Amino acid sequence: MENQIQITLPDGSIRTFPKGVSGLDIARSISEGLARNVLAAVVDGQVWDASRPIEADAQVKLLTWNDTDGKSTFWHSSAHLLAEALEALYPGVKFGIGPAIETGFYYDVDLGDHKFSQEDFKKVEDKMLELARTKEVFSRTSVSKADAIAYFEDKGDEYKLDLLKDLEDGKITFYNQGNFTDLCRGPHIPDTGFIKAAKILNVAGAYWRGNENNKMLTRIYAVTFPKQKELEEYLHVLEEAKKRDHRKLGKELELFTFSERVGQGLPLWLPKGAALRERLENFLRRAQVRAGYLPVVTPHIGSKQLYVTSGHYEKYGKDSFQPIHTPDEDEEFLLKPMNCPHHCEIYRSKPRSYRDLPVRFAEFGTVYRYEQSGELHGLTRVRGFTQDDAHIFCRPDQVEEEFMKVIDLVQYVFKALGFSEYSAQISLRDQEDRAKYIGTDENWDRAEQAIIRSAEAKGLNTVIEYGEAAFYGPKLDFMVKDALGRKWQLGTIQVDYNLPERFDLEYTGSDNKKYRPVMIHRAPFGSLERFVAILIESTAGNFPLWLSPDQLAVLPISEKYTDYANEIFLLLQEEDLRGYVDHRDEKIGKKIRDAEVSKTPFMLIVGEKEQAEGTVSIRKKGEGDLGSMPIGQFIALAKEEINKNLLKFQK
Numbered sequence: 001m002e003n004q005i006q007i008t009l010p011d012g013s014i015r016t017f018p019k020g021v022s023g024l025d026i027a028r029s030i031s032e033g034l035a036r037n038v039l040a041a042v043v044d045g046q047v048w049d050a051s052r053p054i055e056a057d058a059q060v061k062l063l064t065w066n067d068t069d070g071k072s073t074f075w076h077s078s079a080h081l082l083a084e085a086l087e088a089l090y091p092g093v094k095f096g097i098g099p100a101i102e103t104g105f106y107y108d109v110d111l112g113d114h115k116f117s118q119e120d121f122k123k124v125e126d127k128m129l130e131l132a133r134t135k136e137v138f139s140r141t142s143v144s145k146a147d148a149i150a151y152f153e154d155k156g157d158e159y160k161l162d163l164l165k166d167l168e169d170g171k172i173t174f175y176n177q178g179n180f181t182d183l184c185r186g187p188h189i190p191d192t193g194f195i196k197a198a199k200i201l202n203v204a205g206a207y208w209r210g211n212e213n214n215k216m217l218t219r220i221y222a223v224t225f226p227k228q229k230e231l232e233e234y235l236h237v238l239e240e241a242k243k244r245d246h247r248k249l250g251k252e253l254e255l256f257t258f259s260e261r262v263g264q265g266l267p268l269w270l271p272k273g274a275a276l277r278e279r280l281e282n283f284l285r286r287a288q289v290r291a292g293y294l295p296v297v298t299p300h301i302g303s304k305q306l307y308v309t310s311g312h313y314e315k316y317g318k319d320s321f322q323p324i325h326t327p328d329e330d331e332e333f334l335l336k337p338m339n340c341p342h343h344c345e346i347y348r349s350k351p352r353s354y355r356d357l358p359v360r361f362a363e364f365g366t367v368y369r370y371e372q373s374g375e376l377h378g379l380t381r382v383r384g385f386t387q388d389d390a391h392i393f394c395r396p397d398q399v400e401e402e403f404m405k406v407i408d409l410v411q412y413v414f415k416a417l418g419f420s421e422y423s424a425q426i427s428l429r430d431q432e433d434r435a436k437y438i439g440t441d442e443n444w445d446r447a448e449q450a451i452i453r454s455a456e457a458k459g460l461n462t463v464i465e466y467g468e469a470a471f472y473g474p475k476l477d478f479m480v481k482d483a484l485g486r487k488w489q490l491g492t493i494q495v496d497y498n499l500p501e502r503f504d505l506e507y508t509g510s511d512n513k514k515y516r517p518v519m520i521h522r523a524p525f526g527s528l529e530r531f532v533a534i535l536i537e538s539t540a541g542n543f544p545l546w547l548s549p550d551q552l553a554v555l556p557i558s559e560k561y562t563d564y565a566n567e568i569f570l571l572l573q574e575e576d577l578r579g580y581v582d583h584r585d586e587k588i589g590k591k592i593r594d595a596e597v598s599k600t601p602f603m604l605i606v607g608e609k610e611q612a613e614g615t616v617s618i619r620k621k622g623e624g625d626l627g628s629m630p631i632g633q634f635i636a637l638a639k640e641e642i643n644k645n646l647l648k649f650q651k
């Protein structure tokens, strides 16, 4: 029938509706409950207003708060609500752009002479909620370019007029809710009533269109939620994240520092941080030996030609640090941006036969990359960092087995460091456009299948992303989730068909012919700098016992028990447990508090009773008093906790 259209839902079911049906109508036909939660609809792959009429047969998916696109529609609509509230409170305000961001949204505004500050926040939040309660409907209208220009000329908003310059007549839409009209292509949620909680987060300056020759506007960051409780949870996580900021904790725990004189983005590891880092290195080194890796060492610089061959010069050359010229020989060197080219040359150092493969070269290799000073951030964005790098050179038929082994190693690392919630993303070729990838179809298929099968065999929780592979090979990335629900990307396993080609790497097959090996790059930590930052933020500085800078503090109640405390400490040191005796002439309460601040896992308190009985009184961080026990019992307890995380890596 002419006035009927067919709507295909995500479960594959097809339903007939009258022409002009909206996402909201479709939701209502399923259930009222669903209709109350529908924020937008995906119509043939495009996100639409849930209220926009659908005029032809289409695939439709209804979006709620649980969908990323649902959330961003909610937040972008909230930007309109923020603008409406601002206009009500500060007449004459002009508007730039107001997009949704990863969490929340912002609006760039010109408030004239008014300096928007903390004192305005509450007023604006209240106004937003007041307007939200009236359930203003977001309505969409098409306007001609001339009418749109007339509207904003009349309103006197030069920013919207500037945006209109780039828009094509016939494709311009206005959205209106309540007393506010905005130039926008949408989509938006059905009405403002969905917004039940609002919070202005902060204010920053932002040049119009990101150009410093333009006027500096006020960027107002905010977040909204469909439930008050969700806002409270979000603010709690924000607060907790602030406390866990690795830059703050790194300083308090005396792990690392930066010096202007040494240079931006170049971390200096303090003794405690260096020891922690060394423990991480040794831990992985031991596991790698068991997994058949061969340690190699390469220099911090390499000839320009090396990176031209590898292609890194093209990629990093322009942005990299300036070349280093030798005074007499006119040679040109670059700081090493990647370890791979050096490892390729190690592979080439002697002929390889199919029987020799795989070979696995591992190096804690320090690399340098130029980052703009504005981009630098604690240990997560630096200019010099050390990768726990390794390169596996194998035959195409060995890719699957090698992948499995690397996954084993990564899982072992996660277990030892207490990351229990993680998932993996597998990045494969674009299924439509295969021309842009280097390497044969056959090898790609094989490697992609190998990755999928090994992830499955290891029970990983995976998502597959098509089109996300690098041009030179598919990869698998691990994502870990911390206690605050934040996700961190850790550990990449990357297949590479490109470098073996560029470096002309070969092995001799059983038929005596020459073949190209496949290269696999892998780094379970990524870089030690970034990894330590993530570890600090995810554990709030409460490292697993085996890694903790100080595992224990012996706290004598007074000077009288110094000898006994020293005696105990000696026994602990003999058992390779580390820490210190707090000899200061301080009250025991103060000593305990200080040990807590430095996040020392165990406190061994000794006084008259302990000395007389030959025991120690134990306080454990996070658990409190464990009572008194003979020192041997404490040692057994500490060792058990260490071994729990550090079971030997099994091949």
Ligand SMILES: [Zn+2]
Pocket (backbone or CB within 6 Å): 076, 077, 080, 175, 182, 183, 184, 185, 186, 187, 188
């Ligand atoms: Zn909009």
Ligand SMILES: [Zn+2]
Pocket (backbone or CB within 6 Å): 338, 339, 340, 389, 390, 391, 521, 522
């Ligand atoms: Zn590499």
